[in-house]
Structure formats: structure tokens, C-alpha cells
Amino acid sequence: MQPYELSLTAASEAIRTRKLSPVELVDSVLDRLAKVEPQLEAYVTVTPEQARRAAREAERDVAAGRLRGPLQGIPMGLKDLIDVAGAATTASSRVRADHRADTDSTVAARLAAAGAILIGKTHTHEFAYGLTTPQTHNARDRDRVAGGSSGGSAVAVAAGTATFALGTDTGGSIRVPSALNGVVGLKPTYGLVPRHGVTSLSWSLDHVGPITRTVEDAALVLAALAGHDPRDPASLATSGDYRPGAGTDLTGLRVGVPRNYYFDHVDPEVEAAVRRAIDTLESLGARLVEVEIPMTRYIQATQWGLMVPEATAYHERTLRAVPELYQADVRILLEAGELMPAGDYVRAQRARTLMRQAWARLLDDVDVIAAPTVPVTAVKAGQDTVTWSDGTVEGVADAYVRLSAPANITGVPSLSVPVGDDTAGLPIGMQLLGRPLGEPVLLRMGHAYEQTQPARQLATV
Amino acid sequence: MSADELTPPEAARWAARAGLPLPADRHAAVAATADHIHSVVAVLRELDFGDTPPAAAYRAGEEKRDAAV
Numbered sequence: 001m002q003p004y005e006l007s008l009t010a011a012s013e014a015i016r017t018r019k020l021s022p023v024e025l026v027d028s029v030l031d032r033l034a035k036v037e038p039q040l041e042a043y044v045t046v047t048p049e050q051a052r053r054a055a056r057e058a059e060r061d062v063a064a065g066r067l068r069g070p071l072q073g074i075p076m077g078l079k080d081l082i083d084v085a086g087a088a089t090t091a092s093s094r095v096r097a098d099h100r101a102d103t104d105s106t107v108a109a110r111l112a113a114a115g116a117i118l119i120g121k122t123h124t125h126e127f128a129y130g131l132t133t134p135q136t137h138n139a140r141d142r143d144r145v146a147g148g149s150s151g152g153s154a155v156a157v158a159a160g161t162a163t164f165a166l167g168t169d170t171g172g173s174i175r176v177p178s179a180l181n182g183v184v185g186l187k188p189t190y191g192l193v194p195r196h197g198v199t200s201l202s203w204s205l206d207h208v209g210p211i212t213r214t215v216e217d218a219a220l221v222l223a224a225l226a227g228h229d230p231r232d233p234a235s236l237a238t239s240g241d242y243r244p245g246a247g248t249d250l251t252g253l254r255v256g257v258p259r260n261y262y263f264d265h266v267d268p269e270v271e272a273a274v275r276r277a278i279d280t281l282e283s284l285g286a287r288l289v290e291v292e293i294p295m296t297r298y299i300q301a302t303q304w305g306l307m308v309p310e311a312t313a314y315h316e317r318t319l320r321a322v323p324e325l326y327q328a329d330v331r332i333l334l335e336a337g338e339l340m341p342a343g344d345y346v347r348a349q350r351a352r353t354l355m356r357q358a359w360a361r362l363l364d365d366v367d368v369i370a371a372p373t374v375p376v377t378a379v380k381a382g383q384d385t386v387t388w389s390d391g392t393v394e395g396v397a398d399a400y401v402r403l404s405a406p407a408n409i410t411g412v413p414s415l416s417v418p419v420g421d422d423t424a425g426l427p428i429g430m431q432l433l434g435r436p437l438g439e440p441v442l443l444r445m446g447h448a449y450e451q452t453q454p455a456r457q458l459a460t461v
Numbered sequence: 462m463s464a465d466e467l468t469p470p471e472a473a474r475w476a477a478r479a480g481l482p483l484p485a486d487r488h489a490a491v492a493a494t495a496d497h498i499h500s501v502v503a504v505l506r507e508l509d510f511g512d513t514p515p516a517a518a519y520r521a522g523e524e525k526r527d528a529a530v
Contacts, residue, residue, distance in 0.1 A: 204517060298505060305502040320481060335487065336494035338479040339472060340502070347505040349515030354508065356516065 022073025072115030105197025122152030147177030172404025179429025190411030194229035251285035256366035305348025312337030373429035
């Protein structure tokens with residue numbers, strides 16, 4: 001096994017016990033990147049010299065016994081919405097061609113303080129306003145979409161060109177590409193990870209979180225990211241050690257299995273894989289409880305009623321100054337957002353209040369809800385719609401957002417875990433949703449599930 | 462087209478009122494997209510909100526201190 005193939009957890013242990021040097025690890029990841037990045041196009045920019053310099057420094061620190069925790073010497077990618085001092089935050093947009101961040105975002109600063117090493121900035125669907133990331137190719141099949149909007153981050157982690165990465169999630173943008181590329185994605189509780197210095201798509205729906213190879217890896221990254229920052233008005237005064245225990249016993253946990261919504265208009269192979277995974281949770285001791293998802297008729301309306309005007313507001317100046325620099329799909333949404341009445345936005349905020357209350361009641365009865373992350377695996381690049389067996393036609397973006405949006409609207413945490421491949425070899429994801437600040441339960445359950453499965457291989461590219 | 466859909470000239474006028482003058486070649490596309498968004502969000506009008514407040518809120522007197530990095 002080459003160092004680039006190691007999980008964060010395994011690489012971290014090898015560095016701590018001096019079986020692996022951060023220099024060897026970073027060199028291995030950069031060699032892998034040189035080989036596969038031309039086919040994947042996951043990165044906007046790669047900074048190999050800085051990465052190698054940081055790796056040498058990390059190597060000296062470890063040799064001298066200056067240990068800084070599990071992320072020390074670990075190579076990572078940051079979605080290019082995340083400010084790193086001195087670098088452009090391009091948002092994968094021509095609008096940001098001359099951008100330069102003066103200071104680190106909170107998450108970049110915390111990862112640097114933890115000793116993680118930046119390999120580069122990864123592609124996003126332009127300004128995170130889309131679900132495919134068209135610049136980037138799926139790690140398993142380059143003719144298929146990467147998913148989005150954190151497509152570059154998920155592809156890099158899946159292909160071995162970053163040991164972990166950060167994404168952002170406004171309507172599924174961490175979980176969707178994670179599911180489509182066969183890696184783990186965690187959208188934390190709203191406010192758990194500060195967003196200061198991260199380009200916004202929609203303030204009331206945006207989250208930052210890790211994309212990793214294993215659930216345990218996600219726990220290690222989350223511990224470095226969580227904690228209060230007064231510069232993010234949603235920031236919570238919570239942090240902790242999220243590393244799940246070694247055991248797989250899930251006795252005492254109640255898993256809600258939705259009887260509506262989450263299994264409607266879902267590809268049969270996706271449904272079968274997720275139901276098999278839920279059966280595995282039951283075999284580990286969890287009790288399955290059928291649940292009814294509330295207010296499903298209003299999920300898309302609430303998501304759009306919040307996101308569309310907030311995104312348009314963020315881009316107000318540049319949409320007037322340089323509209324031609326936006327891609328066509330993003331420009332039209334920003335322009336049309338100008339025409340949404342304030343009443344629609346307030347109605348969406350009130351619907352969110354009702355939905356949060358209804359979900360809180362739902363999560364009184366179960367500890368976790370298990371469901372597909374996305375209803376269909378990675379579609380062909382350029383495919384616009386999905387046709388369901390009853391003849392219903394759904395836009396690809398609508399399909400990919402559909403099962404993710406409830407966690408953005410209500411702020412509950414959601415962890416996407418790979419649960420196998422379809423017959424075309426494309427990955428399938430299951431999401432575990434929990435109570436606000438219920439990350440420890442999600443990580444425990446996801447980790448237990450993973451331990452029952454054979455170790456996943458990297459995408460061969 | 463239903464009575465509450467925007468015509469391209471109406472979309473242009475609404476955008477102008479919002480401070481976004483649209484070139485003529487964008488009126489039809491913006492009207493169509495705005496109408497689609499409207500059709501999605503209009504379903505919220507079915508809800509009886511009673512005294513439900515909007516979720517957007519803030520805490521007055523939030524403590525200000527430097528972030529822990």
C-alpha cells in the first residue's frame with residue numbers, strides 16, 4: 001500500500017509512531033496527483049512547494065517530539081470557497097479572477113494550527129450554486145458528474161490526491177459528491193463549524209464540513225474544526241472529541257426508517273443497497289422504527305425560498321458590475337432571484353420554524369434516521385434530467401438536492417457513508433441524520449457499520 | 462400562461478425596480494426562470510402559520526471576543 005492510499009487515521013498513526021514521515025506522505029500524494037489530476041481536474045490550484053516545505057517542518061517537529069495531534073503532517077484539499085491568506089478564493093468563477101484573501105478563514109487557521117498540510121484548492125460548482133461541478137470528473141468514471149458543489153474535494157479524496165478535504169453544504173454539497181464518489185461526507189449541525197472566511201451561498205443554509213475516506217477520519221477532522229467563533233453569527237459554543245469508540249454494538253439506539261419521502265423516486269439499486277445497510281445496523285443491535293417524515297410537500301419550497309434570495313443578495317454588486325463573467329446557469333438564477341417578493345422569503349423562514357419543530361418531535365422518537373443520500377448514482381456529464389419508473393421527469397439538480405435539503409433547512413447533522421456500488425460500479429451513499437449536536441451518535445453508528453464492511457479501495461482512475 | 466406568470470416585459474420592469482437593468486435578450490429567460498421559482502415557492506401559501514415567527518433571528522448582547530483558533 002502506498003502512503004497516498006492510507007486513511008487519515010492510519011496515516012496519522014504511522015506518523016505518530018514514526019513509521020511514516022510527513023515528507024513521504026506528501027510526496028506520495030503529490031506523485032499521485034501528478035499522475036491522475038489531468039484526468040480528474042479536481043483542483044483549481046496546487047501548491048506543491050509550500051506543501052513540501054510544510055511537510056519538512058512537520059517532519060522536524062515530529063522528530064523533536066513536538067506532536068500537535070492527529071492532523072499533523074496530513075495532506076488536505078480545501079474547497080475554493082475557503083479563504084487561505086495570500087491565495088485567491090476563486091469560487092471556480094471568472095468573477096473572482098483577481099481575488100486574494102488577506103487572512104485565513106477560521107477553518108483554514110484551525111487546520112493549519114493542527115498541523116494539516118494544504119495541497120491545494122479544489123473545484124466547486126461556480127459559487128457553490130449547482131450540483132455537478134462540471135469542471136471536474138467523477139473519480140470512478142470520468143464521463144460522469146463529480147457531483148457538487150464540493151466536487152473537487154470529494155474526487156480528490158476518492159482518488160488519493162488529498163488524504164482529506166473540506167467542503168461546504170447548502171443543499172447537499174458535501175454529501176452529494178461524497179456519495180457519488182464513494183467517500184464519507186459530514187454536514188455538521190448548523191453553527192458547529194464556523195464559516196468566517198468562507199464564501200457564502202446562503203447564510204441560513206450554509207455549513208462547512210469534512211470529506212474523508214472513513215467515518216473515523218471525519219471525526220478527527222471535525223474535532224479540529226468545531227468550536228465557537230463570534231465572527232460567525234450562527235456559531236455555537238460547542239466542541240469536543242468526536243472519535244468513535246472501537247465497538248460495533250448499537251444496542252439501545254433507535255434507527256428511524258422513513259416510510260415516506262426518502263424512498264420515493266429512488267433508483268431500485270440505491271434503495272436495495274441502503275436497505276441492506278439498514279439491516280446491518282439492525283444486526284448490530286439497533287432497533288428499527290418506521291417513521292413519517294413531516295411537511296415533505298414544503299421541503300423544496302422552503303429550500304428555494306431561503307436559498308434563492310440569499311444567494312442573489314450575496315452577489316448583488318457583482319451581478320450588476322460583471323454579469324457576463326458568471327456561467328449561464330448561475331447568472332440566470334441570480335437574476336431571477338431579484339424577482340422574488342420578500343413575502344416569499346419570510347414565508348420560507350416561517351415554514352422553517354414549523355419544520356424544525358416537527359423534526360424535533362420526530363427525533364424525540366428515534367436517535368437516527370437512515371436514508372439514501374441521493375436517489376440516483378452519478379449521472380452522465382451533460383445529462384439534465386432523470387426519468388423515474390412512473391414516467392415522472394426530474395431535473396438532475398433537483399434530484400440530488402431532494403434528500404439532502406431537510407438537513408440544511410432544519411440544521412440537523414447528516415453523515416453520508418458509502419454502502420456499496422450499483423451494477424455499473426458507481427458508489428451508493430446512505431445518510432444518517434441525527435439530533436442537533438448528535439454527531440457523536442452518527443459517527444458511532446457510521447463507524448460501526450464501516451467495521452462490518454471490507455475496507456474500501458481508492459478509485460483507480 | 463396563468464394570470465400570475467410574468468411576461469418578459471414585466472420581468473424586466475420588476476428587475477429594474479430591484480435595481481437590476483436587464484438587457485433585452487435576457488427578459489424572456491429571466492421571466493421563465495422567475496416563474497419556475499415562483500411555482501415552487503408559492504406552495505408555502507397553503508400553510509397556516511398562525512403566530513409562527515420566522516426562523517431568522519438573532520441574540521441581542523452576544524458576547525464579543527476573539528475567536529479561539
